[in-house]
Amino acid sequence: MLDQRLVRENPDVISSQLGRRGKTVDLTRLHLMAKQQRQLEEERSILQAEGNRVGKDVGHRIKSGSDPKGDEIADLRHQGNVIKQKVAVLEDEEKKLNAQLRDQLLTFPNLPSPHCPDGKDESDNVEVRRWGTPREETGLEEHWQIAERLKLFESERSARIAQSRFVTLFGQGARLERALINFMLDLHTSKGYSEVLPPVLVNTASLTGSGQLPKFAEESFRCADDDLWLTPTAEVPVTSFHRDEIIPADQLPLRYAAYSPCFRREAGSYGRDTRGLIRLHQFNKVELYWFVHPDHSEAAHQQITADAESVLQALKLPYRVLDLCTGDLGFSAQRTYDLEVWLPGAGAFREISSCSICGDFQARRSAIRTKEGKHTKLVHTLNGSGLAVGRTMAALLETGQQPDGSVLLPEVLIPYVGSERLQPQ
């Protein structure tokens, strides 16, 4: 959420920064609302101060012997009533205005970081670095072809169970998925991340706190009978894990590695990535999440990205890092590095992790602060996939495929899978 004070005092900064995202916004109305809100609050509190004085006065006078039924007290009561009515009117107005203002504020995306490259869409993203040597020979299979041969998962029957875009893993496939989750969590916890296994049903306040609501309701599955939604990413429950808290400064940074299944409706992606593990309504993901002191968030962004990369490096999966341009930035992000893994079968880089710094955007929505001296201060939050498990499996299958039809696994996975390769069954 944008800072209300900034809206009130410096709306031009907001419009110019949102302009970098390719949004032309007219903040005139919002600016007016914010100013009016302040004015109403001021008027009201002056009146209330007066009312408080009258109330206290009555008490004093009765205690020191004034006749509670006398004119003197009656007069004060009358004054009190007049003030009360005025306050009620103002409060009413104020409440409406506040609600409107908040509703509005919640719909604005985060302001891009000054370091974020300007651009209009994904074609303007900036490649920062590459790691590893991609396999580029021809005739390689795509992951879903390999999976079919090795009987790792089943799509058609899964449509019977649920819908299209669901998958049932079994045998070596299920084993590999589980292995990857364990491997990723082990890797991150060995570097000091705290492991988290959060609820995957989350309430509206949680989705609002991390920025999925109110704007992106159509992207999440919802339980109509309850105030609950299926979480689209562990980022949501982990953010709200500390909602409405003041985290002591000496506990920062808090670093979490959270495994969760993720649920997304993928509205508007009909026909895209219909085969395999790339785009599903339900997928597994290990998410990295940091709560940091605002002074340290830039460095943290480099680190969380490096931590996500370390998974790809350990799995020997070639990838590249993109610095997303302002036009391609997610709603809550100030700046984002996307990791794209090389899929030799598809012959393309595919997003496998998105590492974002959100500044105080989510912290303000979620009221997560730290204490600095006698003042509180919003923390900064960061998140990054470490990694999306299904896409990791896809990359492993395509990268490790052998002429004999088996798939060679990277060494680090052997203890988790129990063998060095997947064989046709």
Add this chain to the structure above:
RNA sequence: GGAGAGCUGGCCGAGUGGUCGAAGGCGCAGCACUGGAAAUGCUGUAUAGGGGCAACUCUAUCGAGGGUUCGAAUCCCUCGCUCUCCGCCA
């Protein structure tokens, strides 16, 4: 699902209409004492939004919302949540 109890500051806990943002204790921080520490003493210690932007000060907040009143943590109504017992269940 049925029955009951409760929700007060970081924690415990007092407070049933009047100067209460809230006694007391614990915890924490600073200072004093000490060779150092313990013990002790003193002082300070909620959040949000305003104004001075330093001391300080105004407003709101005692689960949430509404009501009664000049005045509510304290009375009334509605809702939420937590806990205990019974039933059911992985």
